[in-house]
Every structure is written in structure tokens, then in C-alpha cells.
Amino acid sequence: ARYPAIFAKMTMEKVLTHAMLMTWTGTDASLPPVILMAHQDVVPVNPGTDADWTHGPFGGVVADGYVWGRGAMDDKGSLIAILEAGDALAKSGWTPKRTVIFAFGHDEEVSGAGAREIFALLKSRNVTPVMVLDEGYAVLDNYPLTGKPAALIGVAEKGYISLQITATTEGGHSSRPPRESGAVRIARALVALEEKQMPADLSAPPFNQMIEAVAADLPFVTRVAFANQWLLGSVITGQVSGDASANAIVRTTTAPTMMTGSIKDNVLPQRASAVVNFRIHPNDTVASVTQHVKDVTSHIEGLTVTEYEDGIGSEPSPVSATDSEAYRVLEAVARATGGGEVPV
Ligand SMILES: [Zn+2]
Known part of the structure; x- marks a missing residue:
């Protein structure tokens, strides 16, 4: 064009x-x-x-x-x-x-x-x-939490860090493998990170603001649950975490991406490694994510955690104000785009 x-x-x-x-x-x-x-x-x-x-x-x-x-x-x-x-x-x-x-x-x-x-x-x-x-986002026809249209305005950008977990072992021939090779240690580290995710926070912006905006369209049971988080917090967290998009909004996400080991099928790796990409929630920082990875994998021997060399580490952005003129203009545009009645 x-x-x-x-x-x-x-x-x-x-x-x-x-x-x-x-x-x-x-x-x-x-x-x-x-x-x-x-x-x-x-x-x-x-x-x-x-x-x-x-x-x-x-x-x-x-x-x-x-x-x-x-x-x-x-x-x-x-x-x-x-x-x-x-x-x-x-x-x-x-x-x-x-x-x-x-x-x-x-x-x-x-x-x-x-x-x-x-x-x-x-x-x-x-x-x-x-x-x-x-x-940013878009006007969705089918917003997962309500099943109805909703316009999403992004008010923050998550931070970004890729961490490399490396297991250094003796290597050797695969005919006499040790009990725990580097590849196994890396696998255990990834499973540990998968099972111990960074904490979800349903009460922090922008998620709490989003829930407020769509509250009227939420199913009754969900609305009651959100209103009674002191009682039903873990149920709600489980539900939200089960949806990939909602999960990405309430916590720092953990995504293993690259894995390397031996270059030959019958040789044990002297260095096995995995790169895990984290998108950092405003509650967390590059340092707190790095510490989390070290803590969660500390029981596995011979691991080092470093920043991935080709990765870009950046802290989450501040959360933009929603009581500004700029936001009100955007809100009006989003509402009009969605046909006038969509929650924003
Ligand atoms: Zn882009």
C-alpha cells in the first residue's frame, strides 16, 4: 500500500x-x-x-x-x-x-x-x-472470562528476561551413563519450574481493573467468587491460571524455549542447557525472577543460572494511569469500535 x-x-x-x-x-x-x-x-x-x-x-x-x-x-x-x-x-x-x-x-x-x-x-x-x-490489544468478540465482547486497552508492558540453566557434568560414553546426567538435571530443573510458577496476583493492576470493567458481564458464580476472594482465592487463581491469556496477565510466565545437549546420539553431554523465557509481571523484577529460578532449582546439583547472552533483559514498564485524558479518549474510541456497548 x-x-x-x-x-x-x-x-x-x-x-x-x-x-x-x-x-x-x-x-x-x-x-x-x-x-x-x-x-x-x-x-x-x-x-x-x-x-x-x-x-x-x-x-x-x-x-x-x-x-x-x-x-x-x-x-x-x-x-x-x-x-x-x-x-x-x-x-x-x-x-x-x-x-x-x-x-x-x-x-x-x-x-x-x-x-x-x-x-x-x-x-x-x-x-x-x-x-x-x-x-496493544483489540476489541474481542469473545472475551474468555465473560464469553461476550470486550475492548482491551494495554496499560503496561511486561518485562522480559531469558535465563540459561546449564548443567556441567563429566560427559563420557552413553554405554556407562551416570545416575544423573546433565540432560536429566536440566529436565528436572524444567519440571521444577513448571510446577512452581511465579505467584499470581489477582488484586494487582491491570488484572483487577479488567475484572472491574467486565464485572457486569461475568457469570454470577464468577462474580461472587471475585467478590469473595478472601474465601475463594485459590479456586479463582486456579481458574484464571488455566487460561493461557488470563494467566499471562496475573503472573510472570515461565516458558522453556531452547534446549541443547550432546551433538551425538551416543555421547553424554558435558554441558546441557535450557533457556527459559520469562515475561515479567509488574509485581516482579529481573532480579526477583532470577532469584526464583535459583531457589526452585537449588536442590539440583551442578546447575548454574545466567542471563542468556542473546536475550534482552528489561524490567516491566510502569502501569499507565487510567484516569488521564489520553485514556478517556482511547476508551471512547474502543467503545465506539465495539459498537458502543462493550466494556473497556
Ligand atoms: Zn510487536
Whole structure:
């Protein structure tokens, strides 16, 4: 797609070659600008899995009411929506009162260097926006907790850390294996982490705010349970934890991703390791997650826990205020998008 009208109106600065910082100067310079963000890149496709796709991962095919392809939701959808809206407004002759800034990073999924550089540039210019809107959620037709539509506005971003657990053992030939090889130790560590998840907190934002918003649509039994958490806390926690999306909102998630061991079928690994990716809840920190992993695996001999070398460690973001003008605007837009009656 091409957007000549909006590109003609906005000044364009390329940052780190491919990231785009576009500015549409408003008529009232006293108003703080609004920043709309999206990232242009997507994650790659696992080699050899192209055939598993209903439509090619990079075809951008529109079929059955959906756009099919890698990044259709994360985050080409936001990118295209911002440009479509901007182009339509520019074409209509509208001019913003408040300066509008588009910030399109190019390597979000790898390192986020583009977004960081744009941030540094805006900071050096003393830009203090009234709102920064980045990729977020959507209006869902079928919100898992209510079975009804709901509009979800993301007010925080979880932190991120990948930890590598390594078991160093003697290795040797698989004809005389020791009682507990490195591979077994790693397996035990992963099982321990799976069984001892980071604690869930149903009373912390944003989950408690979400429950408040959809309370009227909750089934009676669920509503009673939420209102009586002192009594039914563990039942509710169990229910919420059983749903992958709800679980991701109430706690730091634990996801083992990479595993390595021996490179030959008859050789014991001298070093076996697993990488576990954690998305950090606002209640936790990189340090508390690292400590959790050490505690939970401390009974297993010969393990070391380190930050994965290619990983990016970042603390969870602060939780954005929901009593701000920016939030009220978003809320109104989300409600209208959902047909006027959806809880937000
Ligand atoms: Zn994304």
C-alpha cells in the first residue's frame, strides 16, 4: 500500500537507516504532541515450516475475512491502521491542532534499537507527549472470562528476561551413563519450574481493573467468587491460571524455549542447557525472577543460572494511569469500535 497524502504532509526522518520518525506539525504549538507507534518488522518463520501455513507467511493474503501472514497482528495491523487513518485525514484536508508524531521502529522483535534511538532523539528535543500509543490489544468478540465482547486497552508492558540453566557434568560414553546426567538435571530443573510458577496476583493492576470493567458481564458464580476472594482465592487463581491469556496477565510466565545437549546420539553431554523465557509481571523484577529460578532449582546439583547472552533483559514498564485524558479518549474510541456497548 502507498500513502502519498500523509507522506506529503509529514516531515520524515530516517533513524538508524530503516526506522521512521514522521511529524505532522499541529496548528497549536502549545499543545503537547501525541505519539503513535508501531514496528515494521516481524519475527522469522521456522525454516521448513512454510508448508504448515494455510496461506504463505509473507503473502499478506486477504481471505475469509482475515489478513493472513506473519505480523498481521503484531504489528503490521497497527502500522497500516495508523497510515490509513493519517492518509484519509490528510486527503480530507484536515489539519491537526496538536502535533502528531508517528514512530515506526524497524527491529522491535530483535533488539528494539530503532525505537530506542527515536526515544533518545525525541528526549533530546524535549518532546513530552500527552500520550504514547504503542501496539496493544483489540476489541474481542469473545472475551474468555465473560464469553461476550470486550475492548482491551494495554496499560503496561511486561518485562522480559531469558535465563540459561546449564548443567556441567563429566560427559563420557552413553554405554556407562551416570545416575544423573546433565540432560536429566536440566529436565528436572524444567519440571521444577513448571510446577512452581511465579505467584499470581489477582488484586494487582491491570488484572483487577479488567475484572472491574467486565464485572457486569461475568457469570454470577464468577462474580461472587471475585467478590469473595478472601474465601475463594485459590479456586479463582486456579481458574484464571488455566487460561493461557488470563494467566499471562496475573503472573510472570515461565516458558522453556531452547534446549541443547550432546551433538551425538551416543555421547553424554558435558554441558546441557535450557533457556527459559520469562515475561515479567509488574509485581516482579529481573532480579526477583532470577532469584526464583535459583531457589526452585537449588536442590539440583551442578546447575548454574545466567542471563542468556542473546536475550534482552528489561524490567516491566510502569502501569499507565487510567484516569488521564489520553485514556478517556482511547476508551471512547474502543467503545465506539465495539459498537458502543462493550466494556473497556
Ligand atoms: Zn510487536
